[in-house]
Amino acid sequence: MLEHLILGMLTIKPMTGYEIKKAMQNSTAFFSNVSDGSLYPALNRCEASGLVVARELVENGRFKKIYEITPEGNEVFSVWLKAPLKPFMFKYEMLIRLFFAHNLAPDELREIISQHIEQLQELNSSLQAIEKKQAKKVDNFQLTTLHFGQDFYQFLINWYEKLEQDLYPDEKGSGLAKADQATKDKDK
Amino acid sequence: MLEHLILGMLTIKPMTGYEIKKAMQNSTAFFSNVSDGSLYPALNRCEASGLVVARELVENGRFKKIYEITPEGNEVFSVWLKAPLKPFMFKYEMLIRLFFAHNLAPDELREIISQHIEQLQELNSSLQAIEKKQAKKVDNFQLTTLHFGQDFYQFLINWYEKLEQDLYPDEKGSGLAKADQATKDKDK
DNA sequence: TTATTCATGTAATTTGTTACATGATTCT
DNA sequence: AGAATCATGTAACAAATTACATGAATAA
Numbered sequence: 098m099l100e101h102l103i104l105g106m107l108t109i110k111p112m113t114g115y116e117i118k119k120a121m122q123n124s125t126a127f128f129s130n131v132s133d134g135s136l137y138p139a140l141n142r143c144e145a146s147g148l149v150v151a152r153e154l155v156e157n158g159r160f161k162k163i164y165e166i167t168p169e170g171n172e173v174f175s176v177w178l179k180a181p182l183k184p185f186m187f188k189y190e191m192l193i194r195l196f197f198a199h200n201l202a203p204d205e206l207r208e209i210i211s212q213h214i215e216q217l218q219e220l221n222s223s224l225q226a227i228e229k230k231q232a233k234k235v236d237n238f239q240l241t242t243l244h245f246g247q248d249f250y251q252f253l254i255n256w257y258e259k260l261e262q263d264l265y266p267d268e269k270g271s272g273l274a275k276a277d278q279a280t281k282d283k284d285k
Numbered sequence: 286m287l288e289h290l291i292l293g294m295l296t297i298k299p300m301t302g303y304e305i306k307k308a309m310q311n312s313t314a315f316f317s318n319v320s321d322g323s324l325y326p327a328l329n330r331c332e333a334s335g336l337v338v339a340r341e342l343v344e345n346g347r348f349k350k351i352y353e354i355t356p357e358g359n360e361v362f363s364v365w366l367k368a369p370l371k372p373f374m375f376k377y378e379m380l381i382r383l384f385f386a387h388n389l390a391p392d393e394l395r396e397i398i399s400q401h402i403e404q405l406q407e408l409n410s411s412l413q414a415i416e417k418k419q420a421k422k423v424d425n426f427q428l429t430t431l432h433f434g435q436d437f438y439q440f441l442i443n444w445y446e447k448l449e450q451d452l453y454p455d456e457k458g459s460g461l462a463k464a465d466q467a468t469k470d471k472d473k
Numbered sequence: 474t475t476a477t478t479c480a481t482g483t484a485a486t487t488t489g490t491t492a493c494a495t496g497a498t499t500c501t
Numbered sequence: 502a503g504a505a506t507c508a509t510g511t512a513a514c515a516a517a518t519t520a521c522a523t524g525a526a527t528a529a
Contacts, residue, residue, distance in 0.1 A: 098378070200296055242384045286489095
């Protein structure tokens with residue numbers, strides 16, 4: 098999986114491990130994050146199996162290994178790209194909290210939900226920032242992927258905001274809220 | 286993580302490992318799946334650390350261990366439930382395919398998308414089946430979690446259907462399509 | 474001069490999966 | 502009689518994370 102992601106990155110252009118990581122942070126990191134501790138060993142494995150070749154050099158006194166994908170690497174990546182998708186699963190910790198929320202006081206649940214919404218808003222902002230910075234450098238599919246992320250986060254934010262309204266219908270936290278409430282009361 | 290899920294399940298009622306697994310399949314499995322090979326060792330770890338106690342018995346000639354959560358287990362679970370959420374990340378293989386779709390022929394990408402939509406529809410159906418079967422047995426939060434799953438899958442299905450339309454606007458596959466196409470052509 | 478960025482890696486641990494292994498009971 | 506369900510576990514492997522470890526160049 099990580100190997101395939103690396104190969105994919107190297108289909109764009111030859112890069113050092115460090116550059117691959119940075120490229121991922123500006124693109125795929127939101128749906129597939131990678132740490133140093135897994136990236137470099139994975140690169141070495143790819144080299145060992147002939148999927149990439151490394152050119153070692155010293156630039157500005159810095160030791161670098163520029164990796165380039167080989168024809169075999171391209172073939173492996175291409176096969177993987179067309180292979181059937183693995184069963185889809187969204188491992189989602191927040192849902193476990195929600196599932197067992199009967200063990201929480203209402204205020205505690207509320208706090209968790211608003212915490213999560215904040216998380217999602219930050220993620221969404223960071224994707225928007227990435228898009229601003231990268232929009233001209235990436236192809237359409239890569240842009241579409243970024244848009245997916247934004248749509249996805251927004252869906253989640255909307256979902257939890259609706260949940261908040263369902264759970265705590267009386268409190269809206271805005272000047273309008275009282276008016277809405279009055280209207281609602283009148284309707285009864 | 287798995288331990289917490291187990292503890293959560295045991296806050297509902299005492300169960301055997303087998304029953305826990307079945308209960309998960311009817312509820313949490315879509316966002317947090319568990320295999321035999323991890324469930325039983327995890328139960329033993331929970332027992333070893335005093336978070337659960339097991340009552341061993343033979344019922345209908347079958348050896349069983351009925352696990353019950355202890356006060357310490359309840360405390361541990363309760364603390365975890367209120368703890369800050371870990372950074373949110375949705376590891377999503379399909380997006381890697383999309384991200385690198387410039388390496389795919391249009392038909393190949395199309396096949397992958399429709400494959401994925403099928404996956405999602407099956408998942409959605411299975412959640413609907415679970416809801417029908419379980420609706421009366423579960424509390425509101427558990428029901429809400431099931432609804433999240435359905436809303437989530439539906440969001441994804443809609444998103445990919447829209448993507449299909451954007452990528453292949455000429456083919457609609459319905460009798461209406463030709464009329465639409467004619468209208469569109471006229472506009473040019 | 475101090476922090477950040479560039480640059481690569483190892484070692485220990487975590488967390489899980491898959492396959493294997495067993496065996497009784499109940500449904501068809 | 503055979504398949505499915507009930508019921509529990511082990512062992513080998515996979516895939517990653519976190520923390521550790523190093524060190525030079527550059528920007529503040």
